[in-house]
Amino acid sequence: MEQIDDIDLQLLNILHDNSKYTVKELAKMVNLSASPVFERIKRLENSGYIKKYIALLDAEKLNRGFIVFCNIKLKQHDRNIGNQFVSDIMKIEEVVECYNISGDYDFLMKVSAKDMKHYQDFVFNKLGSVESIGSTQSTFVMSEIKNLYG
Amino acid sequence: MEQIDDIDLQLLNILHDNSKYTVKELAKMVNLSASPVFERIKRLENSGYIKKYIALLDAEKLNRGFIVFCNIKLKQHDRNIGNQFVSDIMKIEEVVECYNISGDYDFLMKVSAKDMKHYQDFVFNKLGSVESIGSTQSTFVMSEIKNLYG
DNA sequence: ATATTTGAAGAATTTTATTCTGTATTAGAA
DNA sequence: TTCTAATACAGAATAAAATTCTTCAAATAT
Numbered sequence: 001m002e003q004i005d006d007i008d009l010q011l012l013n014i015l016h017d018n019s020k021y022t023v024k025e026l027a028k029m030v031n032l033s034a035s036p037v038f039e040r041i042k043r044l045e046n047s048g049y050i051k052k053y054i055a056l057l058d059a060e061k062l063n064r065g066f067i068v069f070c071n072i073k074l075k076q077h078d079r080n081i082g083n084q085f086v087s088d089i090m091k092i093e094e095v096v097e098c099y100n101i102s103g104d105y106d107f108l109m110k111v112s113a114k115d116m117k118h119y120q121d122f123v124f125n126k127l128g129s130v131e132s133i134g135s136t137q138s139t140f141v142m143s144e145i146k147n148l149y150g
Numbered sequence: 151m152e153q154i155d156d157i158d159l160q161l162l163n164i165l166h167d168n169s170k171y172t173v174k175e176l177a178k179m180v181n182l183s184a185s186p187v188f189e190r191i192k193r194l195e196n197s198g199y200i201k202k203y204i205a206l207l208d209a210e211k212l213n214r215g216f217i218v219f220c221n222i223k224l225k226q227h228d229r230n231i232g233n234q235f236v237s238d239i240m241k242i243e244e245v246v247e248c249y250n251i252s253g254d255y256d257f258l259m260k261v262s263a264k265d266m267k268h269y270q271d272f273v274f275n276k277l278g279s280v281e282s283i284g285s286t287q288s289t290f291v292m293s294e295i296k297n298l299y300g
Numbered sequence: 301a302t303a304t305t306t307g308a309a310g311a312a313t314t315t316t317a318t319t320c321t322g323t324a325t326t327a328g329a330a
Numbered sequence: 331t332t333c334t335a336a337t338a339c340a341g342a343a344t345a346a347a348a349t350t351c352t353t354c355a356a357a358t359a360t
Contacts, residue, residue: 012212015205019169022347033309038349048208054299055165056201062162069251069258086295098295101219108219108289139258145236145248149204149299172316183340188318 002047007032008040012049015041016148019053056150063114067141070127071105075134085132094122105137154199157182158190162199165191166298169203206300213264217291220277221255225284232256235282244272255287 004012007030014021014029021029027037044050059065074081089095089109097110113119119138127133144150154162157180164171164179171179177187194200209215224231239245239259247260263269269288277283294300 012205012207016207017202017204019203019205023349024347032307034348035310035350036308039307042349047211049211051206051208051300053169053203053205054167055162055169055203057162057166058198058201061197061199067249069249090296095296097297097299099217099219099291100293100295102290102292107295108291140252141249141258142252143250145250145257146240146245147247149247150201173318174316182338184316185318185320185341186339189338192318 008044011040012044059112064112066113066115066119068111068119069139070109070111071137072107072109073134074106074132081132088130092126158194161190162194209262214262216263216265216269218261218269219289220259220261221287222257222259223284224256224282231282235280238280242276
């Protein structure tokens with residue numbers, strides 16, 4: 001796919017932080033008129049540099065401010081168990097992110113709960129019914145220092 | 151702040167996944183006309199349920215597809231060292247997220263690099279010059295399974 | 301040097317956001 | 331219960347934004 005120049009990069013950085021600017025405002029920021037900026041953004045969308053636009057919500061207000069990183073070890077390491085785990089995890093709303101990782105554990109999940117009680121319930125009742133899981137290890141977030149997506 | 155009802159929740163869930171719907175489209179989805187939907191969204195923004203709107207970018211295309219979770223232990227556990235670490239880390243662009251955590255390590259960072267070479271350079275040159283760091287432990291992401299923000 | 305392509309500006313148009321007005325419903329006060 | 335006030339909605343009117351179109355200038359290829 002095509003090249004992207006410095007102005008494209010500026011636009012991407014701006015929109016990554018705030019996608020609500022109007023094209024007129026963006027145009028002023030990058031010293032162009034509205035139409036080329038509009039065209040550039042469409043090009044960045046169509047070429048996949050911009051994947052989507054989303055609203056960031058306040059986790060605390062929505063009773064999801066208790067964050068835990070949960071490490072998972074599978075029972076066995078065959079493809080069936082792995083696929084089963086993935087498909088089970090996709091359905092659990094508290095699991096906000098999940099990665100297949102190197103090291104002592106197989107997966108690292110970011111879990112978003114209301115509080116410790118909710119998390120405990122999540123571990124027992126939700127993870128507890130995922131057959132493919134061998135063991136888990138929880139790391140609790142005490143405070144969020146930096147989050148470019150939060 | 152005020153209560154939030156089921157329709158508000160529907161709107162939040164929709165916008166969390168795609169903030170580009172028009173109010174007319176949203177209105178149809180929640181079976182209302184445009185004006186109350188518009189007012190509800192403004193209310194959700196002003197009350198802080200919606201924090202901001204952002205564009206999600208393709209990390210791979212932007213040479214940031216190599217993800218590592220990097221655990222950090224501080225040299226010492228006093229407030230000065232901690233503050234120094236936080237302020238240093240905030241300036242490093244490869245650090246996309248950072249949390250103060252429970253357990254063996256003090257902080258967990260999500261790092262976004264181009265490739266292993268870039269990550270190595272990050273560890274040596276960027277982390278290497280953060281005085282407050284005692285030790286690090288890297289966990290490499292082999293694949294992303296789920297990410298509500300990606 | 302000339303033709304062709306590219307990217308931009310600015311105007312014109314279409315679509316969307318936003319405001320406004322009126323009405324029905326509901327909660328609370330009398 | 332009855333009246334009043336507040337709330338939430340629909341639909342129209344308006345303002346602002348997105349989107350398209352035309353033209354022009356600069357860069358590149360021929």
